[in-house]
Amino acid sequence: MSESVGRPVSRVEGTDKVTGRARYSADTPIEGVTFAALVQSDIPHGRVTAESMASAASRAAAAPGVLHVLTPLNCPALHALPEDLTWDLPLERRPPLSDLSVQHVGQHLALVVADSPENAAHAASLMAVSYEPAPAVLSAAQVLADPPVPEGGFGAVRHGAYRPDHFVKLTEEKLQDRRGPQAEPTGTTVEAIYTTPENAHYPIELSATIARWEGDLLVVHDSTRWITGERRALAAWLGIGEDRIRILSPLVGGAFGAKSFLWMHVVLCAVAARTVGRPVKLVLTRDQMFTSTGHRPPTEQRITLIADDTGALASTEHHTLTETSTVAHFCEPTGLSTRFLYRSPRLVVSHTVARINAPTPCFMRGPGEAPGLFALEVAMDELAEATGRDPLQLRLAHVTDRDQTTGRPWSAADLAGCYLTGARRFGWEDRPSTPRTLSRNGVQVGWGMATATYPGRRMPAGCRVQTLPDGRVRFSAATHEVGTGVRTVMAQVAADATGLPLDRVCFDSGDSAFPDAPYSGASQTTATVGSAVFAAAQEWKRRLGGRPFPAGGVGADLLDDLSFTVTSDGAPDGDAVSQSFGAHFCEVEVDEALGRATVTRWVAVMDCGRVLNPKLAANQVMGGITFGVGMALLEQVPHDPRTARPLGEYYVPTHADRPDFDISFLERPDYALNPIGVRGIGEIGTCGVPAAIANALHHATGKRLRALPITLEALLEPSDERMV
Known part of the structure; x- marks a missing residue:
């Protein structure tokens, strides 16, 4: 057997x-293959003049080795996608090369096909075009401050802000939700704004x-x-x-989300291959990946937690402002976990999405949970401090045995077990409650923790x-x-x-x-x-x-x-709800003279159902934590505020940023979800990681840092400029 x-x-x-x-894919040998290169917009909004597009295409067509130049002037008409693929998924409503209008920097304007990659790239570099610029909306704040400019009604291109009902096809995962009394209660209150930047998938x-x-x-x-x-x-x-x-x-x-959908370059390759009568190969450049295959959009999250006289949560509010493009829908669902994670008699969650002149965002590892738990878990630490309680004990006191959004019990869950096992393995009982107490070799040391959670899906x-x-x-x-x-x-x-x-x-x-x-x-x-x-x-x-x-x-x-x-x-219909949980505990060192933060030690305990392969499961959690370290300390896509073009470099963790890992699992098979008792592991490792690091940094330095990534500059700022 x-x-x-x-x-x-x-x-x-x-x-x-x-x-x-x-x-x-790029390694596939195909006889007679040709090579393509993209031409992309370098303005955020406006229109390419037809004369300049025709002239640019002529220059490229005359270059050595060029077989075809596909532009809006000669692209065969493409069909629009059916509504069920665009109304709650990040697939673009407007067909590529359907007109000369420009909706974001990096929008595809043409595809050059040649006999070699070098000839294709050279010809594409010759396609300088002229624009008729239009005012661009480059931030959610600008959308809310300025009335939208009508453009095409409720068609492929849309402006303004809206409040979506649910997350993608999951109609039960409400993006606008409330329960309990209308009025906000009195008590110990923590209220703050937490921000996360644009992140790139960077596979x-x-x-x-x-x-x-x-x-x-x-x-x-x-x-x-x-x-x-x-x-x-x-x-x-x-x-x-x-x-x-x-x-x-x-x-x-x-992939981390970047390859979850059909992006426009795939369609253009298919059209070009039919036109030239030969196979067409296109490999995006690293720069083009930032504007052509999605990203995690920035978020501004306002959280209010109110505790009663006993220290119990009486009210939780989580309001999110995020962004999408003018040609597709996507909402970063940061408040989904807030709806059920901690026992709270009163809850208000909302999401507002602003349409801006930027590329279409999409899912990224831990969509919603990764940025959302950063805000919620830092706020929970702030509440623990405000009520004089240990962060672990506050969370343990609010563990619930059921999904508060439906009232249904968890099918197989042991969040308390994750907390207690992780605390024991980490040595949390030795953590001093006062910040700036621990030091080692002339640097500050801090300990932090956070909760991880992610749905069990099938x-x-x-x-x-x-x-x-x-x-x-x-x-x-x-x-x-x-x-x-x-x-x-x-x-x-x-x-x-x-x-x-x-x-x-x-x-x-x-x-x-x-x-x-x-x-x-x-x-x-x-x-x-x-x-x-x-x-x-x-x-x-x-x-x-x-x-x-x-x-x-x-x-x-x-x-x-x-x-x-x-x-x-x-997933079968039943009385129970499948949800994975976990607990992160981490140690950081902060050299305050240099503004350098290092994550040195990590303990994670996960409750993800039955573990089929412990080596691969632990590897997935380690990868997720490393992903979260980058999110916390390194990763952001800055843009020129005038041109909207990406600036600088994109930093990701290396082996030198890897902490010492202690990864373990609670074996709680979830047979209510499937016959083999498993839940997914790929994303939960990231969820809660940035918050655990931010909480550890507060413990090390006394600074409460609410904006990601936590940079050298933030760590060097005097404490009284960063603390409430």
């Missing part, structure tokens, strides 16, 4: 990755696309995390059937089983290997459920020809695809009927019967 689940199995594609044999692998036509069939090799969704959107843009499109994405080299998925003549069994689904070890854990699930050794089972992904699966995001792939793989493996074992399965040379009578496709439903 196989016992693969629960073992620290190494990634099945790991050797290929470290030896360079792994093949990503290792640049977004890359190769589009080719085989007669009427469009084959797209793309770095995407939503194969089936990309196929649907691409079919809608082009006005063809989904059965005429195949998407291939064998491996994805990081969607429908399919899985194909193919039994091979040599005695191996192949499982497959149109999901994605984004570096999390999906192929490995799916093979482990299949091996255990079939009873086969792990080396006789494999799992394939990255092809839209496989059975449908949802996007690889929202920490749902293991629960979703794993349920389909488990069902397929159980059906395979049932069909085998107790017969011995030969190690090799499987006969034809078994091959057909043991090759089939199954589907698995989404």
